[in-house]
Amino acid sequence: MIIPRSIKNLIEAFERLPGIGPKTAARLTFYLLHIPEEEIDSLAEAVGRLKRDTVTCQTCFNVSEKDPCRICSSPQRERTILAVVESPLDVLALEKAGFKGLYHVLQGVIDPLNNIGPEELKIKELLQRVAADSPPDSLRDSRRAGPTRRVDGETRRVFLGGGFKEIILATNPSVEGEATAMYIKRELDRSAFGGKVTRLARGLPVGGDLEYADDITLGKAIEGRTEY
Amino acid sequence: MIIPRSIKNLIEAFERLPGIGPKTAARLTFYLLHIPEEEIDSLAEAVGRLKRDTVTCQTCFNVSEKDPCRICSSPQRERTILAVVESPLDVLALEKAGFKGLYHVLQGVIDPLNNIGPEELKIKELLQRVAADSPPDSLRDSRRAGPTRRVDGETRRVFLGGGFKEIILATNPSVEGEATAMYIKRELDRSAFGGKVTRLARGLPVGGDLEYADDITLGKAIEGRTEY
Numbered sequence: 001m002i003i004p005r006s007i008k009n010l011i012e013a014f015e016r017l018p019g020i021g022p023k024t025a026a027r028l029t030f031y032l033l034h035i036p037e038e039e040i041d042s043l044a045e046a047v048g049r050l051k052r053d054t055v056t057c058q059t060c061f062n063v064s065e066k067d068p069c070r071i072c073s074s075p076q077r078e079r080t081i082l083a084v085v086e087s088p089l090d091v092l093a094l095e096k097a098g099f100k101g102l103y104h105v106l107q108g109v110i111d112p113l114n115n116i117g118p119e120e121l122k123i124k125e126l127l128q129r130v131a132a133d134s135p136p137d138s139l140r141d142s143r144r145a146g147p148t149r150r151v152d153g154e155t156r157r158v159f160l161g162g163g164f165k166e167i168i169l170a171t172n173p174s175v176e177g178e179a180t181a182m183y184i185k186r187e188l189d190r191s192a193f194g195g196k197v198t199r200l201a202r203g204l205p206v207g208g209d210l211e212y213a214d215d216i217t218l219g220k221a222i223e224g225r226t227e228y
Numbered sequence: 229m230i231i232p233r234s235i236k237n238l239i240e241a242f243e244r245l246p247g248i249g250p251k252t253a254a255r256l257t258f259y260l261l262h263i264p265e266e267e268i269d270s271l272a273e274a275v276g277r278l279k280r281d282t283v284t285c286q287t288c289f290n291v292s293e294k295d296p297c298r299i300c301s302s303p304q305r306e307r308t309i310l311a312v313v314e315s316p317l318d319v320l321a322l323e324k325a326g327f328k329g330l331y332h333v334l335q336g337v338i339d340p341l342n343n344i345g346p347e348e349l350k351i352k353e354l355l356q357r358v359a360a361d362s363p364p365d366s367l368r369d370s371r372r373a374g375p376t377r378r379v380d381g382e383t384r385r386v387f388l389g390g391g392f393k394e395i396i397l398a399t400n401p402s403v404e405g406e407a408t409a410m411y412i413k414r415e416l417d418r419s420a421f422g423g424k425v426t427r428l429a430r431g432l433p434v435g436g437d438l439e440y441a442d443d444i445t446l447g448k449a450i451e452g453r454t455e456y
Contacts, residue, residue: 002323004293004304006281011272016267018259024247029278030317032244033291037279039244044276050257053234057317063261065232074230085389095230100230 007033059129061105061122063088075104080195081167084126084184086172094170101168104129109176110183118183126184130164130193166196173202235261240250287357289333289350293314308393308423312354312412314400322398329396332357337404338411346411354412358421359452394424444445 007029014025030038056062057069064070071077073089081101083094091103106121118124169184171177181199188197202220204213213221235257242253260268284290285297292298299305299319308327311322316331319331346352397412399405411429416425430448432441441449 003320004282004291006274006277006293007291010278013271013274017253017256019252026243026317026320027247030291031281032275032278033316040275040279042237043241044272046234046241047260047268047275048272049234050238050260051268053263054232063232063235065234065259070230087258088261089254092231092254146370196271 060103061104061107062091063124071103082130082164082166083168083170084181085170086177086180090170090172105180106171106180108125109171109174109180111176121180123184123187127191128185130167130188131191164193164195166198167193168198168200170200173200260378287332288352289335290319290331299331300391308391309397310392310394311396311407314405314408315400318398318400334399334408337399337402337408339404349408351415354414355419358395358417378406379455392421392423394426395421396426398428401428413455 010023010029010032011022014020014028015022017025020028031045054063054065055067057064057067057072059068059072062069062071064099078100079102082102082104083099084104084106085091085094086106086109088105091105094103104122104126106123106126108116108121110118110121167188169181171181185197201224202217203224204210204217204221210218238257238260239250241251242248242256243250248256250256260271282291282293282297285292285295285300287296287300290297290299306328307330310332311327311329312332312334313319313322314334314337316333317406319333322331332350332354334354336344336349338346395416397409397452399409413425428451430445431452432438432445432449438446
């Protein structure tokens, strides 16, 4: 093919990105040829800086400028609600939707077909975080204790307050997301965590059309209907 | 918003590209966070090198590594057929389709709504190129001369051979593309060019479906039907 090496290189680099096929890659590349050099350089720099200027927060495992991240270290956040999400993109989505609690990024979902088990995700870290966040021993008196529960054949008293009051399992409503949520729910049930474990509501998307909704979504929408 | 500066910068840079909305921009950016640093660096370098390593061929106005470009300077090309296209992307498309002639890249189309007239395009250069490509005076004898034609009120003898025998006006089958082709056709008619001026066939796309073809395309397909 008679195209310059540098154009071919960029087309190939774009093609490796998800959701970008050969045609889009070529279109993007030739578009860049038309824009001022400063703008190209700023794109090149933004790409180059991406990884150098970011770290993973060792509390919530989101991408961040520093560790702990700005959310984990913010006094303005609602610290008793924790949203467990699959990826940093989901944090972005929940932030835009106005969520004010804390996050825990799993960095994936349980996906046996792709050899991803619970140990590849940040589930162990989640359980440790929830446990560390439990009230200290001095507070574990009967006034703060919740109901008892049978765990692994023995009766345990569950403790509320002090730490997280609610954990929202905000994984995607996909097969893998549901399986991951189910796994974490079971692990939390077996732990000392005594708060609520919730899941995001399933139903019709706002602006959506009943006619085009799939059976399962519509089923969930009926199941979860609210009083008007 | 609580997202690192370097991530925000790249999302914004991606968003400026055509056909990439805020969601795709964010998805691409977070994807890049997961791939090895070498691969990111190679993308950054490919972007940065794009403009530094390319020039515009001053014969055909395609992007190229050198001037004249490899197509214009190749002895293997069919030098009597010239395809006039809108952009370098169209050159790529025709190359893939197996076209073996030469190209002339207009670098746009006549588009009055966006203030793009014929003088903004490489039409003057096309006419000069076609004229320069005409046979030298010594060859303008009656044996090589074609039919006479009335141009601007006077009868002119048209000369064939030596230069281009056919000019394919391969602009897009859009309103602007058709208008541009029509304008160039008129200019060529008024020039000394005596070869054929053609246009790419309009009809059903291969693999397409008669049922879903629009009226105009189907009309063109009927009009241009070929013997079986």
